Amino acid sequence: MTTVASVDTQQSLGTTGSIGLYKGGEELRRAVAALAGPSGEHRENGRPSSSHDSAAPPSAQAAQLIPISVKSADHSTRELAFAAQRYAKAAQKNPSDFESVYNHGLALQELASRMASSRTEQMQLLEKACERYSAAWKMKPSSHSALYNWGVALSDMSRVLKSTDRTAANALLSEAADKYATSLQHHANNPQALNNWGLVLQELSTMAADHERAQLVRQSVQKFRQAIRLRPEFDRACYNLGTVYYSHAHTLSSAAAAQLSSQLTKDRQREQQERADGVEVDYAFKLAALYITLAFALQPKRDVYKRSLKVVRPLLPGGALCYGKLQAVVPQTARTSHERWEARSFILDHTGFRESASGHLDAADGSRVALEDVADVKPCMDPSLPAGHAFWVSLHSLPTGLYFVADNLEAAEGWVDAILMAAHIAAGMQLPALAHALTVEVAP
Structure with missing residues (x-):
């Protein structure tokens, strides 16, 4: 590739990035649906709820159930806020009710994802979700779901803080990695947790010192690899593995170029090292192309795979x-x-x-x-x-x-x-x- 193509290539994959974390979307939908009857009316304790359930007038009750920040939001967000309030009430009545506490965390976490315009409110919701997952886990230490979603919430918090406090963001990612590791002790064959753990390690590697970066990259590769061997159709993990190798290849290439520029003269040993570095870089690029091509073949309609394939296709060994x-x-x-x-x-x-x-x-x-x-x-x-x-x-x-x-x-x-x-x-x-x-x- 020419120098210009290399720069364009790096930008192209950099903008697509890795595929994000898996969240408990289906689980959350079931939790919200559990509050609704056949007609869609919200229910509590097996009966439809109405304005007569409270001494407050209907408008006051609605204000209590739906936070001010979402009162003008779309219907699904308002319904989600309603669900969060109902699960909060249920957990207050019975603090040992695992399902209410856990589902409250799910609803808060999803609400946080819809509050991108307010970082403060996002962090408050995510912190509360983490507190709910912690409480649920203490009730049921074998709950890999509570640990898994706790890890996702911590990763989301890290993303919010990344631009303003990288040290705190790094600490949150390390904590998220611990949660995924513990969740896999209870559910070892969970490719989604492995994928998320791999993403966390990949992100940590971008913030690590040189002597730690290679180790984190190897660990990230291992998690994505475990995920696709458990589930070969897991295109997200396959694509993420390709992006790890792609970023790693560029890091190796930059390091080799810096080392070369620092050498005033060349000797045989240095020339041999240059050749070895070149082989390592080329092979990392070939592995990146391999996994991104496989991800495309699994899901050829995904735009991110199409764009990335166009970038890496010339890196494949002769087609x-x-x-x-x-x-x-x-x-x-x-x-x-x-x-x-x-x-x-x-x-x-x-x-x-x-x-x-x-x-x-x-x-x-x-x-x-x-x-x-x-x-x-x-x-x-x-x-x-x-x-x-x-x-x-x-x-x-x-x-x-x-x-x-x-x-x-x-x-x-x-x-x-x-x-x-x-x-x-x-x-x-x-x-x-x-x-x-x-x-x-x-x-x-």
């Missing part, structure tokens, strides 16, 4: 998802006493996973595994395999599967994700979208 050397068994020697392994070139694209016997990216001269035939893909550790980082591909036509060994861990993890998600895309009849991403320029 393929993955291309590189892997150690594999020489087919003629497989499962014999003379089994032999050798490094060969492999390609993954919308047509399948195949060997390039001639070592050329555009060659179609090797054996091919159809994506529809892939049953599972997992990293593996087996002392009988050659040195390196191995992964196993299980096929419907060959349940014992095939083994491959990459030179490094990051390459192995990238192949696992790519094959697993491409197979999921094939199973969901979405290969045309993947083919389009790899072979056709995406329209602006």
Whole structure:
């Protein structure tokens, strides 16, 4: 890419950013609906509420139920404020009622998201929501939902404070990370919590000192990766993983350029380091392109994926998802006493996973595994395999599967994700979208 293209690319992905936090939207809708009867009238204690339920006149009662700041808001916001007041009343009557306390927190948190014009009021609502989640969690320490939404509220508070108090914003993000970690102790297979935790770690990495940043980036990658392996159709986590690698590639590139400019002379060791830095940067960009392309194939109508794909498509290895050397068994020697392994070139694209016997990216001269035939893909550790980082591909036509060994861990993890998600895309009849991403320029 030219210098101008690099700047435009960075701005393009910077404006789209990572996909935001998952919130308890459906859960909140159920909580609000629980207060309404078949006709839509609000109910309390199993009967319709009316102005006669209070000694105050109807107008005074409405003012009590709906905060002044939302009295002129749309109907859904007024209804949400009404729900928050009802849950607050229920919690006052019975402070040990987990559902009322927890649902009060949900309603307050959603109200805060609609108060963007008033940071003070946003913070007050979010602080109260956190207090409600804390109280709910103390009643039911195993409630991963209370911890999860508590983490979301803390992240929202950090976002409000980021421009005025970065230290406080950072502290809130660290606290949010703790809440997601604890929630996963009670519900380990929650990809949404993993995604949110990854986003928090990614944001923390942007505010961290140099010696901490790489560690936070690795942790963020790990969370997004866990999320997509639990749920391969999770396009948000896949896209977020791509943005982490993209930002990391630019950070590495900037650091390498700064180091180069500080050197008055070059020696052999410095030249070797430059080449190694270049390889690391290029590979990070390729991984960014891989995950963003997969996210697009999962949800091709999302504008943010379309725009980002247009940016990263030139970074893909020759129009393929993955291309590189892997150690594999020489087919003629497989499962014999003379089994032999050798490094060969492999390609993954919308047509399948195949060997390039001639070592050329555009060659179609090797054996091919159809994506529809892939049953599972997992990293593996087996002392009988050659040195390196191995992964196993299980096929419907060959349940014992095939083994491959990459030179490094990051390459192995990238192949696992790519094959697993491409197979999921094939199973969901979405290969045309993947083919389009790899072979056709995406329209602006």
